[in-house]
Amino acid sequence: MAFAAFGSAPANAQSGSNRKSGKIVLALLLPGLVYLGLFFLTPLFSLITTSLETPDPSGAIGVYQYGFEIQNYVGVITDYMPQIIRSFLYAFLATFFALLISYPLAYFIGVKMRGRPTLQRLMVTLVIAPFFISFLLRTIAWKQILSEGGAIMQWVHSVGLMGPNDYFIGTPAAVVFGLTYNFIPFMTLPLYTTLERFDVRLLEAGSDLYASPAKVFRKITLPISMPGVISGTLLTFIPIAGDYVNASRDFLGSSKTSMIGNMVEADFLQNLRYPSAAALSVLLMAVILVLVSVYVKKAGTEDLL
Amino acid sequence: MRKPIGLAIYSGLALVFLLIPIVYTIAFSFNDSVRSNTVWEGFTVTHWTNVCAKGNICEALGNSILIGAISTLIATVLGSALAIGLVRYSFKFRASTNLLLFLPMATPEVVLGAGLAAFFFNIGFASGLVTTIIAHVMFCLSFVVVTVKARVQTLDPVLEEAGRDLYANPNQVFWKITFPLLLPGIISAALLSFALSFDDFIITYFNSGSVTTFPKFIYVAASRGVPAEANVIASAVFLLAIVIVLVTQITGAIKRRKLAN
Numbered sequence: 001m002a003f004a005a006f007g008s009a010p011a012n013a014q015s016g017s018n019r020k021s022g023k024i025v026l027a028l029l030l031p032g033l034v035y036l037g038l039f040f041l042t043p044l045f046s047l048i049t050t051s052l053e054t055p056d057p058s059g060a061i062g063v064y065q066y067g068f069e070i071q072n073y074v075g076v077i078t079d080y081m082p083q084i085i086r087s088f089l090y091a092f093l094a095t096f097f098a099l100l101i102s103y104p105l106a107y108f109i110g111v112k113m114r115g116r117p118t119l120q121r122l123m124v125t126l127v128i129a130p131f132f133i134s135f136l137l138r139t140i141a142w143k144q145i146l147s148e149g150g151a152i153m154q155w156v157h158s159v160g161l162m163g164p165n166d167y168f169i170g171t172p173a174a175v176v177f178g179l180t181y182n183f184i185p186f187m188t189l190p191l192y193t194t195l196e197r198f199d200v201r202l203l204e205a206g207s208d209l210y211a212s213p214a215k216v217f218r219k220i221t222l223p224i225s226m227p228g229v230i231s232g233t234l235l236t237f238i239p240i241a242g243d244y245v246n247a248s249r250d251f252l253g254s255s256k257t258s259m260i261g262n263m264v265e266a267d268f269l270q271n272l273r274y275p276s277a278a279a280l281s282v283l284l285m286a287v288i289l290v291l292v293s294v295y296v297k298k299a300g301t302e303d304l305l
Numbered sequence: 306m307r308k309p310i311g312l313a314i315y316s317g318l319a320l321v322f323l324l325i326p327i328v329y330t331i332a333f334s335f336n337d338s339v340r341s342n343t344v345w346e347g348f349t350v351t352h353w354t355n356v357c358a359k360g361n362i363c364e365a366l367g368n369s370i371l372i373g374a375i376s377t378l379i380a381t382v383l384g385s386a387l388a389i390g391l392v393r394y395s396f397k398f399r400a401s402t403n404l405l406l407f408l409p410m411a412t413p414e415v416v417l418g419a420g421l422a423a424f425f426f427n428i429g430f431a432s433g434l435v436t437t438i439i440a441h442v443m444f445c446l447s448f449v450v451v452t453v454k455a456r457v458q459t460l461d462p463v464l465e466e467a468g469r470d471l472y473a474n475p476n477q478v479f480w481k482i483t484f485p486l487l488l489p490g491i492i493s494a495a496l497l498s499f500a501l502s503f504d505d506f507i508i509t510y511f512n513s514g515s516v517t518t519f520p521k522f523i524y525v526a527a528s529r530g531v532p533a534e535a536n537v538i539a540s541a542v543f544l545l546a547i548v549i550v551l552v553t554q555i556t557g558a559i560k561r562r563k564l565a566n
Contacts, residue, residue, distance in 0.1 A: 025390050036446065131500060141326035144333075242414055
């Protein structure tokens, strides 16, 4: 299944018997590696050089020259502090909610549905079904379903859950809601792949030894499903921190919910402030790399691929 | 073990929650709306029978299919070769190669998009169809590698040895044994790659210049209201994808049953 990509990679079943001349290896690996070098690594380098550029002396808009303007970073940190905080706050919250929603679902499909493989497969298909329909249209669908004129919001207002002047779309809550929804499959699938392989006899052993259900979960289920939790949280947290569709004004957000991605887009494509956009991107990437390496080290799994 | 009634109900509700926007999108492809497709105004099939009516929506769809097909072809060839090389051969820089392949998946799309755009801008290469395809191959590549790698790892080397014992040359061993066994993984990887490319918005937006793709059409239309024709196309793509998945699942189940008997 294609979506093995979202699971944690199985232990490396390396067949060492096959040691041929380096020529074949080179022919297999070189094209792909050169491609990534050229169109992944070089662009990251471009991003760094662009982030240090200084405005052209002519003062023309969108024209810059090579420089070493560390000031650009100070500039984006002071200018875009709210967006930076929002990005990571929303990403933490949405990842947490996605984990909370996905874990029981993945457990049910992976463990409780084992006796019924057809139904199990159907449920996995339903989990990945959102991938088959446009991400943007799904988000717009929520915007319309939860708009003030809609039945759901009218009901929420009528029972007094929200005041007459309160609204949902355009608020941080709506953005976190959208982010959570859109990334649930990325969380559920890796959880499912680890839980599906998990030996349920361990649970029986735990309860035979008089462990309470809570203790069985804490001491057996959770540690065993940890690889799934780690790849799931990474696969949701990283794209969410860089997302800007949900937070954008035309989707679930407003000018008060803009994230780093919104600022990169605006600076790069509308304001032509390339160094600022590049500095913000480098900053986002750096923070994510630091967070991810600390997290992966703490969690103790480094062979994610 | 106890019957997990509560968990079953919860899971059903969670799945319904996941499907709500899909049902909504399909339903509103039949909405008798003229411009902004926000309020239900009655049932019609005119959007289905006249899909290309709104602006350049069909041109955008055509671009998305073209970009998806070309990027998938390139990414699948490059990625499958990488996967085979990584699993089958031991070499010095395996760890750093793995890291290089993992990094694009750990990089937010906005960084990938802005990085490539800055690169093309710096070397003076105008963005358009070519830059979009280059970008799509780049982000699909790692996903192809992971998918095909999982398949290569399950391959039994004994089968290839048997081929060699029967005097097959390396070429024959590869094309008659290895490749057919890897094919399901390669096909999954290609489908995943096409799906990623087809639905990509962020990286495309930074690198496509004046070329419109289907997601870009929706994004641009979002400020004025997305026409129902976009729902038609998305619904059709969705139904097609679901049919493909169900057919592969059913044929797989039949094959397993045959093998079991």
